[in-house]
Amino acid sequence: MMEMKKYDRWAEYLRLFSQQNQMRPTRIGIFEGAPGVMTDFWIEDGLQLKGIDLDTHGADGPAVEIMLGTGENSEITHLTHIIAKTMLVKIVMSTNGEADGLDIEDRQGRTTILRFENWN
Numbered sequence: 001m002m003e004m005k006k007y008d009r010w011a012e013y014l015r016l017f018s019q020q021n022q023m024r025p026t027r028i029g030i031f032e033g034a035p036g037v038m039t040d041f042w043i044e045d046g047l048q049l050k051g052i053d054l055d056t057h058g059a060d061g062p063a064v065e066i067m068l069g070t071g072e073n074s075e076i077t078h079l080t081h082i083i084a085k086t087m088l089v090k091i092v093m094s095t096n097g098e099a100d101g102l103d104i105e106d107r108q109g110r111t112t113i114l115r116f117e118n119w120n
Contacts, residue, residue: 010062010064010089014052014054021049022048024048025118026048026114026115026116027042028114029043032109044081047079048069051066052065063082064082064083066080066083067079086104087106
């Protein structure tokens with residue numbers, strides 16, 4: 001778990017996380033609200049992780065940027081999801097000890113979850 005005061009280390013952590021998990025199929029969902037009245041919506045399913053960056057400048061910083069895509073050189077599909085005003089980044093581990101994804105909380109009380117799909 002990385003707290004706000006330590007975001008100077010986030011960029012390096014996210015760069016390493018990206019390298020270790022590059023090209024893995026993903027899904028991204030956003031959750032907000034309290035238990036019992038929580039709203040969730042899924043914005044992506046199956047695109048490959050291309051990278052994760054951190055932007056610490058500007059009014060919306062720190063902002064985590066998740067870049068996804070498919071294809072090689074032709075007909076490439078890209079999606080960049082930005083979590084503005086990030087407060088917390090947590091790695092989620094699977095039962096076998098591998099990274100299963102990230103939970104990223106923002107100042108508005110939303111949690112963006114990035115999960116990895118099966119490699120099969």
